[in-house]
Amino acid sequence: MLRASVIVFxxxxxxxxxxxxxxxITGFPVNMVWHGDASVPASDVIVLPGGFSYGDYLRCGAMxxxxxxxxxxxxxxxxxxxVLGICNGFQVLCESGLLPGILMRNASLKFICRDVFLRVDNDKTFFTKCYRKDQVIRLPIAHAEGNYFADEETLDRLEGExxxxxxxxxxAGEATTEANPNGAQRNIAGICDAAGRVVGLMPHPERLFELALxxxxxxxxxxxxxxSALEVTA
Known part of the structure; x- marks a missing residue:
């Protein structure tokens, strides 16, 4: 069984x-949890979804x-x-301090909505163990602030860990400048915490989860x- 909660802002x-x-995919019901609630029900997974929380006032995800x-x-x-943060959810994870760095305006200063190729650099996290390392996948992006930024020390630490x-x-799996849609440093589309249990990414996996899409x-x-949840409870 997977007890999942999706936070709604x-x-x-x-x-x-x-x-x-x-x-x-799991066959189990999902809790929809309102932003004003005081607590999340007991959950095996929490998802912060995409969107424009609080109208993106101040900064995306800040409020x-x-x-x-x-x-x-x-x-x-x-x-x-x-915890999985998707697009705006990734921004919220960074603004809350659960993940390092910030998401800035796209280098083009334009909203970008299209499919991109991603290379899986870490297949050991809670949310990636069904992928293969270096596997190339295709997912859609839809954001104006997906340009990942962190100082060089933080970037080196993320890479080293x-x-x-x-x-x-x-x-072909090459992280080229041309393949970078938003100017993100080192072509970073998603990162995780040290334990691999908090993951944030800008692309939307929920928009390409079945062939009908x-x-x-x-x-x-x-x-x-x-x-991962079944392994924990086994």
Whole structure:
């Protein structure tokens, strides 16, 4: 069984997509948790979905990071509950301090909505163990602030500790400048915490989790969560 909770902020617009993906893949119901709630139900996985929480005022994810529910999300994450942040959810994870760095305006200063290729650089996290290292997958992006930035010391630490999970690449798996859609440093599309249980990424796995949507490369992220949860409870 997988007990999953999806956090819903004012302005979230991918929360139901994540719910559908999780329920179809795992077969278990998903808790939808409002931003104003004080606590998250007992969960094996918490997902912060994409969207425009609080209208992206101040900075993307900045207000959501201080919403009442995030106090419990942060506490549960620090206690070991796996958390996945997708797009705006990744921004919230960075703003809340659960992941390092920030997401800045795209280098083009334009909203970008298209499919991109990603290389799986870490297949050992809670959400990636059903992928292969160096596997190239295709997922959609839809953001104006996906340009990952951190200081060189932080970037070197992420690289050295294997905490870069996904990297923008071309179809051959090469992390080139041309394959970088938003100017993210070192082509970083997703990172994790030291334990590999908090993962944030800008692309949307829930938008390509079954062939009816045009592809299923995102499916294994949710299958990984199910497998990881079953391993923990076995």
């Amino acid at each position: 004012p302005g979230s617009n991918c929360d139901r997509d994540v719910k559908v993906a999780l329920e179809k 959501a990071a201080h919403s009442p529910i995030m106090r419990d999300v942060i506490a549960k994450a620090k206690a070991g509950t796996p 294997g905490r870069v999970v996904f990297r923008y690449c071309n179809a 045009g592809g299923a490369d995102g499916r294994r992220m949710f299958e990984s969560a199910l497998l």
